[in-house]
Amino acid sequence: MSNGLTFAQLRATRPVILPSMLLCDFGNLEREVRAVEEAGARALHLDIMDGHFVPNITYGFTIIEAVRRVTELPLDVHLMITNPEKYIPQFVESGAGLISIHIEAVEDPRPLLEQIRSLGSAAGLVLNPPTPVSAVEPYLEACDYVLAMTVMPGYGGQKFDESVLSKVRELRAMLPPEVLVEVDGGVSAETIAACAEAGAEMFVTGSAIFRTPDYAASLVELQRLAQVNR
Numbered sequence: 001m002s003n004g005l006t007f008a009q010l011r012a013t014r015p016v017i018l019p020s021m022l023l024c025d026f027g028n029l030e031r032e033v034r035a036v037e038e039a040g041a042r043a044l045h046l047d048i049m050d051g052h053f054v055p056n057i058t059y060g061f062t063i064i065e066a067v068r069r070v071t072e073l074p075l076d077v078h079l080m081i082t083n084p085e086k087y088i089p090q091f092v093e094s095g096a097g098l099i100s101i102h103i104e105a106v107e108d109p110r111p112l113l114e115q116i117r118s119l120g121s122a123a124g125l126v127l128n129p130p131t132p133v134s135a136v137e138p139y140l141e142a143c144d145y146v147l148a149m150t151v152m153p154g155y156g157g158q159k160f161d162e163s164v165l166s167k168v169r170e171l172r173a174m175l176p177p178e179v180l181v182e183v184d185g186g187v188s189a190e191t192i193a194a195c196a197e198a199g200a201e202m203f204v205t206g207s208a209i210f211r212t213p214d215y216a217a218s219l220v221e222l223q224r225l226a227q228v229n230r
């Protein structure tokens with residue numbers, strides 16, 4: 001099963017806006033996916049929440065498979081779950097071309113990051129706003145991207161945490177250029193340029209797209225604001 005573009009192909013199109021399907025209309029999922037794809041999205045972000053690692057519960061393999069059936073876009077699957085090690089092969093099989101795991105959810109992320117890569121997907125490591133960069137530093141060479149959460153995970157529509165921008169700068173400075181920094185949480189027309197200036201090149205946007213009347217206009221504006229000459 002094709003899981004969309006390779007990560008290298010996606011990286012070549014950076015900066016990348018990734019609509020988060022957390023706040024879309026799940027009663028019309030196919031229409032929502034096609035709308036953001038036609039609006040120019042080059043990847044989708046799928047938030048998996050288990051009600052244990054985070055206080056919210058979203059969806060699992062069946063929704064990923066449903067989205068995979070209606071688009072070839074790469075699916076960036078954000079695992080906000082405990083025991084992610086139990087499920088990596090199933091997430092790859094369901095269509096996840098990129099899989100990110102939280103450093104706060106595992107003892108040692110290295111084997112999981114290596115397993116994700118060995119199964120042909122891109123491996124991401126996530127850190128919450130309070131988690132210091134030092135927590136992920138030992139594992140960076142096993143990552144294709146690092147996701148710096150700009151809200152505490154669990155819900156869309158939260159307020160962007162500006163204090164994370166210094167972590168984005170720190171990550172950008174320590175990572176090799178081929179490893180991308182992703183931001184997720186409250187990324188909008190008001191905050192995306194500061195994220196890009198700090199070095200982010202993958203931008204998860206939920207409410208900044210799905211809480212607006214015109215997805216295409218929102219996506220085009222976000223893409224414009226994400227272009228900065230650092």
Ligand SMILES: O=C(CO)[C@H](O)[C@H](O)COP(=O)(O)O
Binds near residue numbers: 047158
């Ligand atoms: O991981 C997430 C929340 O835990 C979501 O991806 C993120 O919050 C998207 O929603 P918004 O852009 O509205 O913040």
Ligand SMILES: [Co+2]
Binds near residue numbers: 020045
């Ligand atoms: Co997310």
